[in-house]
Amino acid sequence: MATQSSVRLHKMMYGGDRRAALDGASFDSLNPATSSVLGQVPLGLERDAEAAIEAAHRALPSWSRLTAAQRALHLRRVGDRLEAKRDAIARLITEEEGKPLAEAQIEMRLTIDSFYWYAEEARRAYGNWIPDPIPGRRLLTLREPVGVSCGIIPWNVPAAMIARKAAPALAVGCTMVLKPAEQTPITATAVAEAFLEADLPPGVFNVVTGDAAAIGATMLGDRRVRKISFTGSTEVGRLLLRGAADQIKRCSMELGGNAPLILFQDCDLDRAVAAVATLKFLNAGQACISANRIYVHASIHDEVSQKLASRAAALKVGSGLDPSVAMGPLIEAQAVDEVHALVNDALAKGAAALAGGSKLVEGDYARGFFYSPTVLSGLSVNMRMAHEEIFGPVASLFRFDTEEEVIAAANDVPYGLAAYLFTENLSRAIRVAERLETGMVGVNEIRIGAAEAPFGGVKQSGIGREGGREGMEEYLETKLVAIGVK
Ligand code: NAP
Numbered sequence: 001m002a003t004q005s006s007v008r009l010h011k012m013m014y015g016g017d018r019r020a021a022l023d024g025a026s027f028d029s030l031n032p033a034t035s036s037v038l039g040q041v042p043l044g045l046e047r048d049a050e051a052a053i054e055a056a057h058r059a060l061p062s063w064s065r066l067t068a069a070q071r072a073l074h075l076r077r078v079g080d081r082l083e084a085k086r087d088a089i090a091r092l093i094t095e096e097e098g099k100p101l102a103e104a105q106i107e108m109r110l111t112i113d114s115f116y117w118y119a120e121e122a123r124r125a126y127g128n129w130i131p132d133p134i135p136g137r138r139l140l141t142l143r144e145p146v147g148v149s150c151g152i153i154p155w156n157v158p159a160a161m162i163a164r165k166a167a168p169a170l171a172v173g174c175t176m177v178l179k180p181a182e183q184t185p186i187t188a189t190a191v192a193e194a195f196l197e198a199d200l201p202p203g204v205f206n207v208v209t210g211d212a213a214a215i216g217a218t219m220l221g222d223r224r225v226r227k228i229s230f231t232g233s234t235e236v237g238r239l240l241l242r243g244a245a246d247q248i249k250r251c252s253m254e255l256g257g258n259a260p261l262i263l264f265q266d267c268d269l270d271r272a273v274a275a276v277a278t279l280k281f282l283n284a285g286q287a288c289i290s291a292n293r294i295y296v297h298a299s300i301h302d303e304v305s306q307k308l309a310s311r312a313a314a315l316k317v318g319s320g321l322d323p324s325v326a327m328g329p330l331i332e333a334q335a336v337d338e339v340h341a342l343v344n345d346a347l348a349k350g351a352a353a354l355a356g357g358s359k360l361v362e363g364d365y366a367r368g369f370f371y372s373p374t375v376l377s378g379l380s381v382n383m384r385m386a387h388e389e390i391f392g393p394v395a396s397l398f399r400f401d402t403e404e405e406v407i408a409a410a411n412d413v414p415y416g417l418a419a420y421l422f423t424e425n426l427s428r429a430i431r432v433a434e435r436l437e438t439g440m441v442g443v444n445e446i447r448i449g450a451a452e453a454p455f456g457g458v459k460q461s462g463i464g465r466e467g468g469r470e471g472m473e474e475y476l477e478t479k480l481v482a483i484g485v486k
Contacts, residue, residue: 007040008040012208014052027210033320041186044208046214049177063173063204071119072122072171074200078194081193085190092190095321101320103282103320107159111160117451147174149475165229168474168475177225192207230251232255251464252474254288255462257417260292272444273311279291280393285390296397308355312355319364335392338392340371342392347376416460
């Protein structure tokens with residue numbers, strides 16, 4: 001973490017107040033399009049995390065005892081404040097994370113929607129009266145909040161990810177401490193401001209910026225924390241699951257992806273190619289649900305690859321603040337190096353670059369972390385891209401002949417977050433969707449997220465769901481009450 005003085009020091013927020021780190025340390029957040037320092041944030045450590053957990057613990061009894069309708073009012077007010085700050089936070093997302101403004105606005109829509117939607121859904125968290133097999137007894141279930149919950153999020157969706165965790169947690173009566181990523185802490189402090197402005201009771205929602213290992217270990221070690229909700233890499237998820245095992249904490253894990261996207265010979269080709277280009281270059285390919293392996297039927301492979309390459313070559317790359325820019329920078333220099341290493345591995349093993357394939361380092365690009373929109377064809381299983389998450393703007397095309405073969409290839413990774421298929425044959429669409437080992441399948445559709453819809457993966461892509469009714473279940477316990485009746 002680099003540090004520098006003379007730029008604005010943003011504050012983290014817990015117990016209803018803006019706070020510096022207890023030992024006064026801070027770190028810089030950079031703009032990936034220019035490498036310039038956007039601002040500083042507190043470098044929180046164990047003591048800061050402990051203080052935030054204490055605040056969340058103190059707030060829990062009164063927050064959980066409010067009626068669902070009362071909590072819903074608070075959530076709506078947070079949504080209103082975010083709506084009022086929408087353009088400012090969208091701009092901040094672009095400056096800190098890099099995605100173009102139009103994409104940042106879409107992220108803000110999901111952020112705000114999540115608060116409004118869970119404000120409504122909060123009122124529908126109720127249990128059952130169970131038909132009892134024994135006379136003289138009644139069985140019912142109550143739904144209760146899990147308790148103090150901790151959220152840890154990555155940088156690629158820095159505002160919506162907060163909403164996807166905080167809105168359902170708070171809706172059902174949990175309190176939360178959230179740790180944003182090192183690369184996007186200022187966005188988190190801006191979202192936290194909306195909670196302050198909405199006059200949420202102190203301690204209900206808290207943000208601690210700083211050292212991941214110190215804050216994470218404090219969250220895992222504190223008995224008052226009953227739930228860990230993590231989004232990020234499978235590697236860190238595994239580490240947190242191990243740590244959570246000591247106290248058997250509830251866990252939700254939204255982990256790495258490696259999405260297959262299949263173009264069958266009977267797809268609407270132009271529509272499918274446009275969708276693939278949109279999905280692949282969204283957020284410069286830095287999305288867990290981005291298409292990692294694009295399987296194209298042999299009969300349409302050459303036409304698809306040429307059309308995709310022309311689209312990639314036509315994309316304007318630059319600072320996301322420029323409205324004519326379609327794709328922004330990657331998050332940091334190391335990300336550019338990692339993407340380039342994957343591309344070079346594929347090229348060395350026989351793939352062909354139909355577009356891009358290089359770092360962008362000339363002129364304005366020299367100050368930021370840019371990579372050219374890339375299309376590679378001739379991919380095969382011996383290449384790293386067949387197994388590893390790319391997290392960059394690289395469309396890697398694999399050729400296939402039969403449905404059976406492509407399903408086997410699509411499922412041949414330890415991950416299972418999203419998958420996509422394009423076909424105009426309804427039976428094929430249903431058949432293949434049912435056999436893909438993923439938590440989500442887009443059929444002739446790449447937009448798979450909504451506040452209303454459950455989002456999440458199977459296999460090593462995670463445990464649990466975010467969004468929808470299922471997202472609320474992650475923060476609820478079920479208590480059985482058995483009553484003897486005379
Ligand atoms: P990451 O390294 O796992 O970081 C994610 C978060 O975990 C950050 O806040 C990070 O903090 C924190 N962290 C790191 N080490 C930790 C530790 N020892 N204890 C506690 N927290 C720790 O993930 P990333 O590489 O930044 O993000 C990209 C990954 O996220 C990709 O694999 C992507 O597929 C996945 N992702 C999944 C979903 C989904 O919904 N399934 C959504 C988006 C992204 P620092 O930043 O301070 O290190």
